[in-house]
Amino acid sequence: MKRNEIHVIYGSDCRKMIYEMLESIQLIKDLNVDMHIGIKPNLVVAKPAKEGATTSPSIVEGVIQYLQNHGCKNISIMEGSWVGDSTKRAFKVCGYEDLAQKYNVPLYDLKDDSSVVRQVGDLELHVCQRPLQVDFLINIPVLKAHCQTLMTCALKNLKGCIPDKEKRRFHTLGLTKPIGYLAKAIPMGLIIVDGMAGDLTFEEGGNPVQMDRIIIGKDPVLLDTYAASLLGYTKEDIEYIGIAEGMGVGSSNLAMANIQEYDVGLKRNSEFKTSNQVRHLTKKVIAKSACSACYGSLVHALQRLDDIDMLKSICKPIYIGQDFQGQELEGIGIGRCTNKCTQSVVGCPPNAMDILEVLNNNLSR
Structure with a gap:
């Protein structure tokens, strides 16, 4: 799969959808069975995915099934909920404890992790060690709104990979610049966007919009630009997209993207505008x-x-x-x-x- 490719599949059975997509893109060609593969969902709060704030455990289950069926056994799930909430409670409420037990996959609360400093441009970023130690990181954000940055998707989901103290500092830095820089510090192997039912009003859910799609790609800048277009935004509206592009994280050029759609007959409206x-x-x-x-x-x-x-x-x-x-x-x-x-x-x-x-x-x- 090339970095300028975006794959979109439509439907309602997200476990089946993601398994089929990973087979289609032949993800196993990018892996070897000895790799440590990290999965980073969005569990910002302890709420089930149906409320539009957190990554569906069914998508993660499909990913784990695919990996294990292809011989990959060293898999872990890692996340750090936002300041003031408990990651461990989110693991339980969001269905990840059951998932971990079913497939014998460990859960790591990044709030308990130590951190290291990564110099990116003119910023020193404190990053949790565990996401840096995996051989292949699969980032699985939710496509949803955000009260300060308008949208959150692939780039912003990495904020769960920094300590709480650093999350607070990001806001003193204006939020958009450090988000744009963060993807330079944390390499991603694959991005899988949960576009099933994101909240297009609030980041922490409660007003889900049924979108029934999963989006896959390797370039977080390109994916965020595409996701923004679905919500009626340009890349200029989402400031950290241009910042990340300027740091060499990826390209926002949708005109050069190879967008492939599957099961288009199950597609709903192509644009989901956020409210004001x-x-x-x-x-x-x-x-x-x-x-x-x-x-x-x-x-x-x-x-x-x-x-x-x-x-x-x-x-x-x-x-x-x-x-x-x-x-x-x-x-x-x-x-x-x-x-x-x-x-x-x-x-x-x-x-x-x-x-x-x-x-x-x-x-x-």
């Missing part, structure tokens, strides 16, 4: 270097207010992000970094219910 809901909800939010988990909790609290038509009644500015540490501000602070605001919600990250309670107390009625 997050922008609507966060009109009164002032964010600077906000972590995704904290920002996500805030968005969900604001959604609850909007559900009862009270969002318009918020009468004070809302501050969120690491850049507000130590600043005394008139308004509502979200999370530990904004505890000097006149009112603040404690936690790192705070939960949506606690945020909602404080917001409710600050409505003009």
Whole structure:
């Protein structure tokens, strides 16, 4: 399989779909049976895949079946959930504990892993060791929206391969630049995009859109550019795509891509536009270097207010992000970094219910 190829298969049986696709592209030709093969899903939160936030265990099962049937036995699954959530709980809730037991495949929580420094351009990146130690890394992101970067797919999914402290630092760096650099530090052998039912409004799920497709490729820049086009975005809209391309990670030239589709009769709509809901909800939010988990909790609290038509009644500015540490501000602070605001919600990250309670107390009625 060449780097300019994108393979898309449509259907509803994702275990069967991915097995057929791996046979079609003859993945085994890129492998040998002695390789240590790492599988990196997206288990950002402890929610089942049907909610649109996490990688379907059925896709991973199909991958494991293919590998084991072709003699590859040294396989592991690795992930680090976002700051504030437990990877081990995600393994259990998302069905990966059962999967690991069924196929005798170990699970590694990257929050427990040690890290090393990788110099990429002008940045030092702290990267978990285990993803660097495998011989072949299979990245299996979910195609879904993100409240800060608009979209998350192949490139951003690697953020689960860095320590929590580094995840926080990524946000102080503006998020897009270090995401674009990260794929230079962590080599990938194959990307399998779970496009079955991603949430096109929130990163942590709850509003899944049935897309019924799996997308395969080797170039994360090309795959993210293609995925962005499905959502109605250009590569310029998703800043880290151009940054990664500039670092030599891959090409965004879709005109030169060889896109092959399978079972097209099962194809749904070819474009799944994200909503402008997050922008609507966060009109009164002032964010600077906000972590995704904290920002996500805030968005969900604001959604609850909007559900009862009270969002318009918020009468004070809302501050969120690491850049507000130590600043005394008139308004509502979200999370530990904004505890000097006149009112603040404690936690790192705070939960949506606690945020909602404080917001409710600050409505003009």
